[in-house]
Amino acid sequence: MAQKSSLSNQPLEIRWHGRGGQGAITAAKIIAQAAYVKGYKGVTAAPSFGAERRGAPVSASTRISTEPVLVVSQVENPEIVVVLDHTLLKYPDVTHGLDKHGWLVVNSPLSPKELGLKGEFSIATADATRICQDLGLIVAGLVIVNTAILGALIRATKIVDLPTLEKVMRERFSRDTVDINLAAVTKTYEITKLAK
Amino acid sequence: MAVQRKSNMHIIDGNQSAAIAAKMSRVQVVAAYPITPQTPLTEQLSQFVEQGELKAEYVAVESEHSAMAVCTSASIVGARAFTGTSSHGLAYMHEMLHWAAGARLPIVLACVNRAIGAPWNVLNDQQDSISQRDTGWIQIYCRNNQEIMDTLIQAYRIAEQVYVPVMVCYDGYILSHTEMPVDVPDQADVDRYLPPYKPHTTLDPANPKNYNLVTLANPRIGVDGKLYHGYMELRYLLQEALQNSRETILQAGREFNEIFGRDYARMFWEDRSEDAEITIVAMGSLAMEAIVAADMLREEGLKVGVLGLRVFRPFPKSDVVQALRKSRLIVVFDKNISYGSEGATCSEIKSALYGTYINASIRNFIVGLGGRDVKARELAEATKKAIASLKETVINPDYPEWICQI
Numbered sequence: 001m002a003q004k005s006s007l008s009n010q011p012l013e014i015r016w017h018g019r020g021g022q023g024a025i026t027a028a029k030i031i032a033q034a035a036y037v038k039g040y041k042g043v044t045a046a047p048s049f050g051a052e053r054r055g056a057p058v059s060a061s062t063r064i065s066t067e068p069v070l071v072v073s074q075v076e077n078p079e080i081v082v083v084l085d086h087t088l089l090k091y092p093d094v095t096h097g098l099d100k101h102g103w104l105v106v107n108s109p110l111s112p113k114e115l116g117l118k119g120e121f122s123i124a125t126a127d128a129t130r131i132c133q134d135l136g137l138i139v140a141g142l143v144i145v146n147t148a149i150l151g152a153l154i155r156a157t158k159i160v161d162l163p164t165l166e167k168v169m170r171e172r173f174s175r176d177t178v179d180i181n182l183a184a185v186t187k188t189y190e191i192t193k194l195a196k
Numbered sequence: 197m198a199v200q201r202k203s204n205m206h207i208i209d210g211n212q213s214a215a216i217a218a219k220m221s222r223v224q225v226v227a228a229y230p231i232t233p234q235t236p237l238t239e240q241l242s243q244f245v246e247q248g249e250l251k252a253e254y255v256a257v258e259s260e261h262s263a264m265a266v267c268t269s270a271s272i273v274g275a276r277a278f279t280g281t282s283s284h285g286l287a288y289m290h291e292m293l294h295w296a297a298g299a300r301l302p303i304v305l306a307c308v309n310r311a312i313g314a315p316w317n318v319l320n321d322q323q324d325s326i327s328q329r330d331t332g333w334i335q336i337y338c339r340n341n342q343e344i345m346d347t348l349i350q351a352y353r354i355a356e357q358v359y360v361p362v363m364v365c366y367d368g369y370i371l372s373h374t375e376m377p378v379d380v381p382d383q384a385d386v387d388r389y390l391p392p393y394k395p396h397t398t399l400d401p402a403n404p405k406n407y408n409l410v411t412l413a414n415p416r417i418g419v420d421g422k423l424y425h426g427y428m429e430l431r432y433l434l435q436e437a438l439q440n441s442r443e444t445i446l447q448a449g450r451e452f453n454e455i456f457g458r459d460y461a462r463m464f465w466e467d468r469s470e471d472a473e474i475t476i477v478a479m480g481s482l483a484m485e486a487i488v489a490a491d492m493l494r495e496e497g498l499k500v501g502v503l504g505l506r507v508f509r510p511f512p513k514s515d516v517v518q519a520l521r522k523s524r525l526i527v528v529f530d531k532n533i534s535y536g537s538e539g540a541t542c543s544e545i546k547s548a549l550y551g552t553y554i555n556a557s558i559r560n561f562i563v564g565l566g567g568r569d570v571k572a573r574e575l576a577e578a579t580k581k582a583i584a585s586l587k588e589t590v591i592n593p594d595y596p597e598w599i600c601q602i
Contacts, residue, residue, distance in 0.1 A: 029375055033207045036377060043207065044376045049319055049369040049567060070484040072370050073571045 007039055011065035012159065013075045017094050018084030021054040023146030027082070028060035031150060034160040034168040035064040042069035057088055064159065082153055083107065084128075084145055086115075095119060103156045107149050112195030124156035126192040132184055147181040151188030162189065204380045210371035213341040213378050214280065214306045214364070215240035217348035219250045220386040221304075223278040227255040227266035231285040232318045233368035234308040238280060260285040264292030264303075271301035272407065273400070276352065276393045280306035282368060286324045287312060290331070293361075297332030297434060299408055300396065302355030302362075304348065305333075309480065309531075310368040311566040319567020320368040322480060326532040326540045328363070332434050334441060335509040337480045338366040339465065341378045346458055349386055353448040356393050358441045360434070365508075367481045369567070381456055389455050438510045445507060463512035465504035468494070469519050472501025476579060477528040479505035479541055482563070482570060486529070489575035500579065505541055513548040520549065523556045527582045529575060530596070531564045538596045546592070557586055560596035574599060 014031065018024030025047045032045035042065035052058050061075040079102040081095060086108035088094050098104060100120035108115065109130065112123035128148035137144050147169070154160055165185060170178055208216070214237050218226070226245070228238040244250035253270075257263045260281050267277035281289060286307055296303050307325045311317040325335060334354065338344045344366050351362040366372065399407055415426045425433070442463065449460030467487050469475065474493070478486045483504025493500040503519055520526060530539020537543065542560035549556065559582035564570040578599060 029207070032375060036205070036207055041377075044374055045207070046369075046374040049373065051318070069376065070487050071572060072367075072374070072481045072485050074569045076571070 006158075007066055008064075008159075009066065010079075011042070011063065011067075011069070012080065013078040014062040014064070014080040014082060015075050015078040016060040016062070016082045016084070017088050018058055018060075018146070019054075019088070020052045020056050020058045021142055022058075022084045023144055024058055024082075024084055025060045027084075027146040027150060028062045030147070030165075030168060030172065031153065031159065032062045032064065033172070034165050035062075037168055038160045038164050040064050040066055042067050044069045057091065078102065080105065080153070080157055082149060084149055086110070089115065089117065095121075105149065105153050105156055107145050107152070111193050122156070122194070122196045124152050124192050124194050126152040126188045128152065128184070128188045131187045131191070135180055135184055135187070137180055137184055145184075148184035148188040151185040151190075152192040155189045155192040156194055162186065204382070205377050206380050207375045208341060208378050209236070209373055209375045210338075210341045210344050210366050211237040211308070211373070212240060213344040214348055214366070215244065216380060217345045218278045218304075218306075219244050220381065220383055221278075221349055221352050221390055222276065222387075222392075223250070223252055223304075224275040225253045225255065225267065225270035225277045226279065227257050227263040227270070227277070228279045228281065229257055229260050229263050229285060231260070231282050233310055233320075233372045234280045234282045234285070234306070236372070237306060237308065241278075260288040261292055264289045264296060264305075267303045267305075268292060268296050268299065268301055271296070271303050272299065272395070272397070274393065274395045274398045277301075277303045278305075279303070280308065282308040283310035283312050283318075283324045286328060290328065293328055293331040293333060296361045298430070300359040300434070300437070302352070302359055302393065304351045304355055305361065305363045306344075306348065307363050307365045308368045308372045309365055317566040318368075320370050320531070321565045321567070322365070322367075322531040323533070323565070325363060325365045326534075329509065329540065332360065332438070333509065334358075334360050334362040334438065334445075334507070336362065336364055336507050337505060338364065338371065339481055339484050339504060341371055341374075341376050342458070344371065345378055345380065346452060346456070346460060349381070349390060350448045350452055350460060352390055352393070353451075354441065354444050357444045357448075358437050359396055360437050360441060365480065370481045379458075385455050389452065441510055442507075442512060463507045463515045464519070465502075465506060466519055467502040467504070469501040469503065469522075471499055472523060473499040474525045474527065474579065474583065475501050475503050475520055475523040476575065477503045477505065477526060477541060477545060478575075479508065480531065482529060482531060485570060485572050486575055488572035489579065492572060492576045493579060498583070508541070508544075511544050511548070516545065516548045517552050517554060520545075520554055520556065523554070525582060525586065526556050526558045527579050528558065528560045529563050529570075529578070530560060531562075533562050533565070533596070542596065557582075557590045558592045559585065560593075562596050562598045562600075565600075568600065570599070
């Protein structure tokens with residue numbers, strides 16, 4: 001059931017930063033799909049355009065709106081920035097343009113304060129890497145944190161609720177991988193530290 | 197009367213949308229060579245064939261020239277043929293594009309718009325398809341992934357009625373790699389909309405005949421004693437087919453609406469044109485961003501509308517004149533450049549308005565080449581710059597302005 005009453009009236013723009021192979025683009029797509037299921041009529045999810053390489057910094061974007069999205073240009077002033085690898089925070093591009101009322105969501109063992117970032121935006125952190133390591137969510141030697149970080153994202157921003165996210169993930173993932181990914185989401189949701 | 201339809205929304209990117217549309221159109225031959233950003237389209241189609249979801253011959257060719265040669269051969273023996281390409285691939289196809297149109301074969305091609313080198317660039321602009329403007333193909337541009345799905349299905353209806361190939365163009369990455377909601381039609385409805393392909397001529401070894409043989413300048417009597425067209429008569433008939441295709445395109449759009457509930461009975465998209473004194477013209481996904489720019493300018497009290505070009509060939513001259521009748525200023529944004537002249541769509545607009553009672557000023561901006569990001573705010577700023585320039589002169593400048601760092 002769509003919960004129209006809890007939809008944001010303002011269009012939301014999310015920018016994702018990760019490294020090639022971490023699944024930032026998939027995460028951008030999952031949250032777009034979940035937002036659509038929740039009742040947002042306009043959603044788009046896009047990779048950064050051009051070549052992508054394993055291990056190199058990559059970005060992606062998600063737009064969420066109650067109206068169909070007409071904007072096709074790149075996200076400039078996101079309300080939310082999600083960082084899958086905290087070592088990327090050293091690049092100024094990562095938090096560039098982030099709305100001062102917005103959220104920075106980081107996969108990090110540090111607390112929001114310990115990140116020592118300047119900026120008026122709120123910060124959420126969670127050690128998604130450790131959660132995924134403990135669960136054994138590792139593919140070809142890489143810890144896959146893209147689903148786990150969705151737990152921190154929805155805890156901080158409440159774009160969608162856990163049941164909606166679970167519904168979308170059950171449609172998207174195969175039966176043998178969905179449970180471990182859902183466990184990663186739920187556990188990360190629980191340990192997320194918020195600093196408004 | 198409104199028909200109750202069950203929607204079947206999927207969040208998919210432009211390439212997936214095109215692949216599903218080709219599958220639902222029951223294409224029988226796919227011949228394609230992968231090229232960025234078209235690659236996922238061919239991968240998806242080859243997977244459909246491999247998994248048995250699409251009963252088609254997938255011909256993995258060694259070049260785009262061969263891809264179109266295979267589509268041409270397939271079409272001439274009565275198969276519904278499909279290909280997709282981008283940029284250098286489309287340029288490499290150039291000779292066979294002429295051949296497909298000249299032989300009046302209803303092939304559909306998805307052009308995933310990308311810049312052409314040198315220098316190398318894999319990102320979006322519309323120079324590739326604009327460079328094929330004069331090959332005799334119908335060209336239709338899409339603004340979003342729903343339009344890709346719907347236009348591709350309509351393209352076979354149009355092509356097979358007028359016997360002219362159709363190029364369905366959509367912006368690389370901006371649409372091809374961006375997911376958005378798309379209502380995927382029912383196969384039964386597509387079958388109802390799109391009857392099987394009936395070729396005008398079929399080459400069949402059981403009944404040998406010559407086709408596209410050397411044709412002289414003048415008409416001449418064949419061995420059967422009948423008078424046959426010369427080369428020029430055949431060229432005239434191709435031009436006439438495109439001139440007359442407007443009605444078929446509109447009819448295909450109307451009937452699409454009757455079955456699927458989305459109205460395409462239009463040669464272009466209009467936004468707030470009823471009272472617009474200033475009209476922004478753009479083609480492809482940029483025509484959506486332009487609506488956002490018009491919103492910004494309306495908030496400042498300016499009467500701005502948007503004309504989003506859809507069918508570029510045949511160019512809908514009189515429809516455009518009708519839509520621009522109240523405009524005092526027309527601001528045309530082109531993602532292509534006819535070097536030494538101006539943007540190709542600007543030339544079309546100027547040509548359409550010549551000799552009419554509309555005496556509007558026209559300003560042309562070249563934007564977004566090689567994937568340069570174009571923001572609504574930049575479209576709005578350029579429009580305001582165009583308005584300010586009217587104080588200096590109303591004469592239309594010879595050359596366009598470029599929105600770039602020089």
